[in-house]
Amino acid sequence: MSSSRIRSVMALTIALGASVALAGCNAYAPAPRAFEQATIQPYRLDSGDRLRVAVFEQTALTNTYTVDQAGYISFPLIGQVPARGQTLTQLEKAIATKLRQGYLRDPDVTIEVDRYRPVFVMGEVGRPGQYSYVPGMTAQNAIAIAGGFTARANQRDLDVTRKINGQILTGRTSISAPVLAGDTIYVRERLF
Structure with missing residues (x-):
């Protein structure tokens, strides 16, 4: 095998290994059960309300x-x-x-x-920032208020960070999932 061919195979192997490693870092982490339960509980007050x-x-x-x-x-x-x-x-x-x-x-x-205290929309949206929360809001509503998805956005699911019982949890949810006041919504960049 020629040295240029060996380098090509090695480069391909390294690239494949890197993409597998990156995929592992971005592994699907579904929202904990407490996320859904929090949306049906009575509203809990916090700073900013x-x-x-x-x-x-x-x-x-x-x-x-x-x-x-x-x-x-x-x-x-x-x-x-x-x-x-x-x-x-x-x-x-x-x-x-x-x-x-x-x-x-x-x-x-x-x-x-x-x-209500605001929601925060970050990542691949038109205008990341802080936005007013309204009861019944979904992640899709919040993203629309924040200027919609960018061309590079992953539009299938997103990460939500939520304070539940004094503990801060992050989980991956669908764009149709309800959000709560104080949530941070992060729209990831799609890989391809």
């Missing part, structure tokens, strides 16, 4: 409050109230309980989300 809190017949307390980076809302009379990881119902009860402790006899507290 803006809440409309109404206290019946207490106009001075009724206002919008933002969950700060530490996971608290600062509420008049009672101070810092932990909100991170709480459902709306749990936070309503926590505020009512604190208001009962010397401020109001029987407070009626209702909370709704005024503005």
Whole structure:
């Protein structure tokens, strides 16, 4: 065999080995079961959520409050109230309980989300960045808002990073999968 032919075979072998190694690095890692379960659970508050809190017949307390980076809302009379990881119902009860402790006899507290924390769309999309979340949003909706797929985008599936029970998990999902407020969606580049 000639030396040029040997070099060609060696180059082909190295290229094949490299592509197998790269394919191994990009192995399919499906989303954990907790991803799907999180989409059917009650909404959990976190930093960046803006809440409309109404206290019946207490106009001075009724206002919008933002969950700060530490996971608290600062509420008049009672101070810092932990909100991170709480459902709306749990936070309503926590505020009512604190208001009962010397401020109001029987407070009626209702909370709704005024503005959800954003989703982040990265990778092979027209305009990567931070976008407003709306309930019922799918990954495909978020990608459309971010300018759609680039010509190099893998359009079959994507990676989603999500905080579940205080733990950050990443998994591969379909583009039709629901997303949650705070998710990071990453569209990979296709290989061919």
